[in-house]
Amino acid sequence: FAQGGYAKAAFEAKSMAELTKALGLATPTESKDITVTGPDIAENGAVVPLGAATTLPGVKRMMLLVEKNPNMLAALFDFSDAVDPAVSTRVKMGQSSDVFAVAVMNDGRVLYGHKEIKVTLGGCGG
Amino acid sequence: PLGRYAHADAATAEKGLYDLPRFGNVSFLHMTDCHAQLLPIHFREPSVNLGVGAMAGRTPHLVGEHLLRQAGVRPGTALAHAYTFLDFEKAARRYGKVGGFAQLATLVKRLKATRPGALLLDGGDTWQGSAVSLWTNGQDMVEACKLLGVDIMTGHWEFTYGQERVQEIVKNDFAGKIEFLAQNVKTADFGDPVFKPYTLREINGVPCAIIGQAFPYTPIANPRYMVADWTFGIQDDNLQQMVDEARGKGAQVVVVLSHNGMDVDLKMASRVRGVDAILGGHTHDGVPVPVLVDNPGGKTLVTNAGSNGKFLGVLDFEVKNGKVADWRYKLLPVFANQLTPDAEMSALIQRLRAPHQAKLSEKLAVTDGLLYRRGNFNGTWDQLICDALMEVQDAQIAFSPGFRWGSTLLPGDTITRELMMDQVATTYSYATVTEMSGEMIKTVLEDVCDNLFNPDPYYQQGGDMVRVGGLTYACAPLESMGRRVQDMRLNGQPIDPGKTYRVAGWAPVSEEAKSAGHKMVWDVLETWFKAHPRVTPRKPNVPRLIGMQGNPGLA
Amino acid sequence: MRIRAQAAGDKATVRVLMSHEMETGQRKDASGKVIPAWFIQDVTAKHNDKVVMTAQWGPAVSKNPFMQFVVKGAKAGDKISITWVDNRGDTRTDEATVS
Ligand SMILES: [Mn+2]
Ligand SMILES: [Mn+2]
Structure with a gap:
């Protein structure tokens, strides 16, 4: 499976278009088969658990993106056939944002799922 | 129906309202959010409890006559007084105080006698809300709950005593007596369960599972440093696993003891399969008629049992052929x-209070007006707190958190230290003064407003709007975040985003506030009471509402 | 590093906690000076001696990073090793046994 040098340009991308250009990828399309998991409201913007997973076969790379971070791409994972296409990590989020899981398939298709995560100031309660 | 017993003696009244005929073979008694009120108090239900989006006009977002109509309760009755704010002062004088653990103990004993095997479930917010609970680190409530015979509990404000204190009570005081359950609390490192997620109990030969659901947003709504090594969240996938596991082990009845808040419970009930009932708390809604929610697995009952010891929920199931065949529910006012009063519990309460009695009963002032807290935007008690903060802290604007606990005082009542502490007793009640830009003030108000009015309940936190002194504004709950708070003014002048304002507040969640040398808010209040021994009636500063005409959550 | 690898059926779930500042390069210290970026860039996961997954991270990954993945065909007694390399060229490898 793919193992190259550090994708510096991808980590500097400010938008999905810049990211796909930096990596030479096709235009991503939304897919209900790509799931991104995370809290609805982050308990701590500095440590937000995110997961990306799919039931589709033939995923070679999975990326986690935070739309409103200074740079969108937080992490990318290259899978061999010896792992499930499911991975979790924890990321920083400065403000409420959509987060994306983007899967690069063996056949060149690029699919994504997304969800909203709220980062709040906190306080109050019943 | 209780009205005719109002002037009769306790024994006759008990026979009237509290002589609840037995039904079925599995019963749960549910109390929640007593906020450490061991003695009877007054508690005024809200006149503003707005629902937006899919929740508009639906339980629990009904107040006053709208609620009575839905519950089929006649106005002017004792039940109408218990469930609503209507004619509050007059009805409160007529029907007297509510709650009290000695009275609750009598009721629990009575119901357990007619319902063998019934379990007493406590939804949490039990160890916080009074001076004595704060001064004893929750120990008074731990002792009282053990004597009351609580079988199972979950939590929220319990966590504000810190994770070590919670573990100490669960592992030592509660061992072999009370099970503390929470399927949604995990360690922050590898996500291991902190508490037992559920328990299996046999009631009259029927295997039953009770699953605990702690308040999902504890580290956001309250200081995160109190529970630094734990994470929370709603976790409905994990809940589904627990339900399936319990059913797999033979459970014929599955109930979730929840501290989600009612809107979150209603959404959760629509997503998770195999739950017979969610007995909920946190939003302090006294819900006489449970909501039956459809989901892919069947139907789930959702209830919420009010606050401050005012109610006891009684859920009876008839279990036949391995499943729930029928049910009855009653939200009994105490x-x-x-x-x-139960003699043993009265004696315990007296013993717990004795070392603090002198401090508790010290008179601070007398109120000429009704002092209450609950309501989406403000109450007279928080108005008093805002007025005191602005005056004593020399601030232009004051914020008071949208807490839903806090007892009610009638006109003419003496404000003792104990009754003041009912409004402010938390482990982080620091009084702050912050220089805030107009832009920041707007950001804060919008943030809290979204926690209350986000159309998706999973993005709500179940508190009320931050109470605001000095500043006036308009609020459009139906707008999106960033557009709800409008027309902010100070002394009639528009708030300038670039200008700095002096804002007083209390109960900050940041860890830095702990060591910043702030005064405590009760000291600020006591200073104010010295200058105002006779408290004139407070008019709550509430926003002008936009788009809420006809909403039955508004009286 | 703390690595936990637990087999269930014919798979093992691996959870890793690394110790690293993950400094973004966008924060300033008390004197107003920018704190230089310092973060893990590359991660390699091996099952016994075979590389099964690699990762590239930016500074948005949280301090003391966490990673979880599932290795097929891993059984009790197998070795899982994790290596990271940061933007300064520092590296660390740790190993755990599947339980
Ligand atoms: Mn509560
Ligand atoms: Mn609560």
Whole structure:
């Protein structure tokens, strides 16, 4: 499976278009088969658990993106056939944002799922 | 129906309202959010409890006559007084105080006698809300709950004593007596369960599972440093696993003891399969008629049992052929004058209070007006707090958190230190003064407003709007975040985003606030009471509402 | 590093906690000076001696990073090793046994 040098340009991308250009990828399309998991409201913007997973076969790379971070791409994972296409990590989020899981398939298709995560100031309660 | 017993003696009244005929073979008694109120108090239900989006006009977002109509309760009755704010002062004087653990103990014993095997479930917010609970680190409530015979509990404000204190109580005081359950609390490192997620109990030969659901947003709504090594969240996938696991082990009845808040419970009930009932708390809604929610697995009952010891929920199931065939539910008000106090519990309460009695009963002032807290935007008690903060802290604007606990005082009542502490007793009640830009003030108000009015309940936190002194504004709950708070003014002048304002507040969640040398808010209040021994009636500063005409959550 | 690898059926779930500042390069210290970026860039996961997954991270990954993945065909007694390399060229490898 793919193992190259550090994708510096991808980590500097400010938008999905810049990211796909930096990596030479096709235009991503939304897919209900790509799931991104995370809290609805982050308990701590500095440590937000995110997961990306799919039931589709033939995923070679999975990326986690935070739309409103200074740079969108937080992490990318290259899978061999010896792992499930499911991975979790924890990321920083400065403000409420959509987060994306983007899967690069063996056949060149690029699919994504997304969800909203709220980062709040906190306080109050019943 | 209780009205005719109002002037009769306690024994007769008990026979009237509290003589609830037995039904079925599996019963749960549910109390929640007592906020450490061991003695009877007054508690005024809200006149503003707005629902937006899919929640508009639906339980629990009904107030006053709208609620009575839905519950089929006649106005002017004792039940109408218990469930609503209507004619509050007059009805409160007529029907007397509510709650009290000695009265509750009598009621629990009575119901357990007619319902063998019934379990007493406590939804949490039990160890916080009074001076004595704060001064004893929750120990008074731990002792009282053990004597009351609580079988199972979950939590929220419990966590504000810190994770070590919670573990100490669960592992030592509660061992072999009370099970503390929470399927949604995990360690922050590898996500291991912190508490037992559920328990299996046999009731009259029927295997039953009770699953605990702690308040999902504890580290956001309260200081995160109190529970630094734990994470929370709603976790409905994990809940589904627990339900399936319990059913797999033979459970014929599955109930979730939840501290989600009612809107979150309603959404959760629509997503998770195999739950017979969610007995909920946190939003302090006194819900006389449970909501039956459809989901892919069947139907789930959702209830919420009010606050401050005012109610006891009684859920009876008839279990036949391995499943729930029928049910009955009653939200019983605890009228203190109509239940003979339990002698053993009275003695315990007296013993717990004795070392603090002198401090508790010290008179601070007398109020000429009704002092209450609950309501989406403000109450007279928080108005008093805002007025005191602005005056004593020399601030232009004051914020008071949208807490839903806090007892009610009638006109003419003496404000003792104990009654003041009912409004402010938390482990982080620091009084702050912050220089805030107009832009920041707007950001804060919008943030809290979204926690209350986000159309998706999973993005709500179940508190009320931050109470605001000095500043006036308009609020459009139906707008999106960033557009709800409008027309902010100070002394009639528009708030300037670039200008700095002096804002007083209390109960900050940041860890830095702990060591910043702030005064405590009760000291600020006591300073103010010295200058105002006679408290004139407070008019709550509430926003002008936009788009809420006709909403039955508004009286 | 703390690595936990637990087999269930014919798979093992691996959870890793690394110790690293993950400094973004966008924060300033008390004197107003920018704190230089310092973060893990590359991660390699091996099952016994075979590389099964690699990762590239930016500074948005949280301090003391966490990673979880599932290795097929891993059984009790197998070795899982994790290596990271940061933007300064520092590296660390740790190993755990599947339980
Ligand atoms: Mn509560
Ligand atoms: Mn609560």
